[in-house]
Amino acid sequence: MIFRGSQVRMIVAFFIALTLVGAVGYHWIEGWNWADSFYMTVITITAVGYHEVHPLSQAGRYWTTFVLAGGLTGLAAWFALITAAMVRMDLGNQYRRRKTRKEVSRMRDHVIVCGGGRMGVQVVHELQDARQPFVLIDRDEEAIRSLRRVSPDVRVIEDDATRDRVLEEAGIKRARALVTCLSGDTDNLYVCLSARHLNPDLVIVARAEGDRAIDKMRRAGANHVVSPNVAGAVWVASVLVRPAVASFLDVTAPGSHLSRHLDHATVGAGSQVAGSTLAKARILDATGLLVVAVRKLGTPPEAVLLNPPGDTVLEPGDDVIVLGDDEQVAKLREYVG
Structure with missing residues (x-):
């Protein structure tokens, strides 16, 4: 008081x-x-x-x-x-x-979330559920108070995310990813430019409203661009055209209060499965997980091998994309890490 x-x-x-x-x-x-x-x-x-x-x-x-x-x-x-x-x-x-x-200065390989609106709060909840370290940047005092009522221990930097000084305070040079979901495309574009300049290896996910904004975000350095309007329209169409598949994806999507979802594990340099084929790796027997895709090291994010055959060779750095629950995914990361 x-x-x-x-x-x-x-x-x-x-x-x-x-x-x-x-x-x-x-x-x-x-x-x-x-x-x-x-x-x-x-x-x-x-x-x-x-x-x-x-x-x-x-x-x-x-x-x-x-x-x-x-x-x-x-x-x-x-x-x-x-x-x-x-x-x-x-x-x-x-x-x-x-x-x-002090807590942020000790963080490594964390995620920076810019914007505490509805999308930002949902991102924060998903990161908390996945036990991923993160820090939120927002200057809206009311939004911060609302978030702290739900998550009292959330790390928040109360400042302007478009400033380089604030991004550096959030540990951008040590972060592995940044999500910018501010309310305006101009602010998100500015954050993309600043973040890419401060950390060339950073994975940047940006929110955009229109097609032209999506292209500009990519040119500004964003690795992934999400448009709530486009994503919502695709989902609505999927529900109408492919209702069974849409219902399945809705059940397995994060945030549905079920532990089963799509996730991935990266093959480590000294992994026991490195150099083995999928058939010999026997991931299903070892973890109970179904491998739905493999992304080879060095390929763009969209170049994913869906339904990989059994003779697909797993090399260090490859991402194995699976469908299962959190406990199974943790077991997989230990198995292939």
Whole structure:
């Protein structure tokens, strides 16, 4: 809490008591009515400097000095409470930022997510489910608060993702991938240009709204470009044209609250399956996973060998794409890694 309830209650009780005591004193010493006594007490406590309601006697002046001293003490305590609350609030933010910077400085091969909108939040949830290290960059305080209500431990850099300094603070030179899903194509394009310049080996995934923006994102350095409009239209058409396949893909898609999905494992340099064919690797027997595709090292992402035959040779660096659950995928990565 910014304000401590017990301290607030004490100060409020002090002012109420001082007002009652002051009014009783004026009524008893000067013989004023209760309205004048209360008004005189209030303007004295708050030190507003208004003229006395009636001429004061010597005893009344002493009493006014007492009430004024009490009012100044109460006001000082109130302003001290407000100042302490502001300092506490700022120190909390500073502590969180410092903690985030220290954690990010130790991260390697992590993912940077630029933008905490609906798409960015979904990306964050998927990365959390996959236990992938990541850091989010966003300057929308309301979006950050909403995300922290769901994921209190999420690492967030509250700044502008289009600035090189912010990307460097997020560890872009040590990151393995960046996702830019800001609300505007111009901002996403700018992030692509900056990210590619700062880390030529970075895998960049960008969001784009139109066909022209998709081409520009690729020219700016994005490895993959996702258009929510195009993806949504393709999915709607698939549901209508190929309903059985669409239902199957919907069940196996990440975020469906089921553990089964498409994933991949990379063949390691010293792997026991390196140099073996798929048939000899016996991945299905060892892990229970069905190999649906293989992407050879050095080929573009779209050059995937679907339904690979049994004589396909697995070499170090090849990606084996499978269908299964998280436990099976972990077993596969240990088996071929």
